[in-house]
Ligand code: C2E
């Protein structure tokens with residue numbers, strides 16, 4: 080009996096039990112959040128380095144939690160992925176971004192919105208059809224949106240990925256590769272795909288100009304983009320020194336706290352009008 084007691088104590092490890100309980104609570108609250116409209120998209124400006132023009136924004140999801148306040152994606156996206164809630168949440172993000180793009184276009188603000196896709200969405204059967212249907216419902220032109228995919232999502236089956244991207248391009252959408260440099264994509268693979276933009280991962284941007292390895296990697300990505308005809312954007316630009324280094328290399332677009340944090344729709348419009 081004593082041995083079993085000890086085994087039970089191990090099984091009900093309070094740390095493990097509370098993590099599982101937390102995930103369960105988050106799961107049910109996430110489902111509720113979709114119904115009560117507790118999610119919000121914030122928009123982070125992307126500037127063209129040449130003339131400082133606002134050329135796009137990245138949509139980033141936030142959750143107004145009833146007790147815990149404003150939550151960032153890292154607090155709930157992993158649970159959503161694990162519990163298959165990423166599909167309805169991803170659908171909400173796409174619809175919301177489309178509605179925002181349509182409001183802006185009605186006001187003459189032609190600003191493309193980049194949306195992050197989860198691998199669960201990209202691999203979902205019928206994803207492109209549901210996206211086409213969403214565009215039709217919301218009366219939005221595909222060219223007003225850009226889709227951010229990670230390298231890993233592109234590395235699956237080349238023929239399949241190629242066909243899916245071709246369908247997305249046919250809807251007018253642009254394709255951007257997020258967190259570039261952290262994945263395992265082969266150059267041969269990449270040049271086979273209709274990619275418009277690569278986003279240099281923050282982990283490299285953070286270490287330039289002082290770290291020689293990071294500087295060499297950033298330079299190589301900028302050159303790669305140039306030779307393959309892709310736009311290159313640096314994410315996570317925080318300092319003047321980073322900005323100067325990237326400009327001098329000819330990195331075309333910049334995003335990060337140095338320019339602006341992710342802003343609510345109202346704050347973004349205020350920010351844009353004050354520049
Ligand atoms: P990400 O796609 O790499 O997005 C960039 C993240 O860096 C954002 O964090 C942004 O707020 C943050 N950031 C921007 N500028 C700076 C900077 O200068 N310095 C630093 N340190 N950070 C900066 P956030 O909003 O917390 O989002 C985290 C991740 O969650 C995103 O990383 C993305 O992978 C995921 N995510 C966000 N929204 C969505 C969504 O709607 N759908 C999906 N599937 N994933 C999303």
Ligand code: CA
Nearest residue numbers: 137195227257
């Ligand atoms: Ca992103």
Ligand code: CA
Nearest residue numbers: 257258278314
């Ligand atoms: Ca990124």
Ligand code: CA
Nearest residue numbers: 258280281282
């Ligand atoms: Ca990142």
